[in-house]
Amino acid sequence: MLSRRNATVAAAVVVAVAWIASITLTVAHQDPPGAASPPELRAELTAALAGRDADALAGLFDVPGSGGDDLAKDYVNVLKDGNAHDLSVQLSPDEHSPTTAVVRGKTGTGEQFSYRLAVTSAKGRWTVAFTPPIP
Secondary structure (H helix, E strand, C coil), X not given: CCXXXXXXXXXXXXXXXXXXXXXXXXXXXXXXXXXXXXXXXXXXXXXXXXCCCHHHHHCXXXXXXXXXXXXXXXXXHHHHHCCCEEEEEEEECCCCCCCEEEEEEECCCCCEEEEEXXXXXXXXXXXXXXXXXXX
16 A cells, blocks of 8 residues: 555656646647638638737747747737728739738728738648748
């Protein structure tokens, strides 16, 4: 029979192993960043921008490490500060094999704006990158 001390140590070891296993399984089953198709990327990007959803936006960025979370939060804050509205996203030159996402909208003062984001694809996932698109 285990002593009280040994039982406590054994229980702590079991809890630690279970915690490590659960974290490993969570990370292993996490979807890679991006969308499954270009039309899905357009829809998710539009929804994330219009909804000011930093978490959803971070999931669409082609940014290594945890930098995507901070970038998405900053990006959403700029949209909020500028009272951006009527946001839309168009993929070009082709909806099914794009190289660029064109984001359009209006500021709180009614001025129209637009900018381009590079669209990338890797391992069947489509993402946007904050690098100048290559013509």
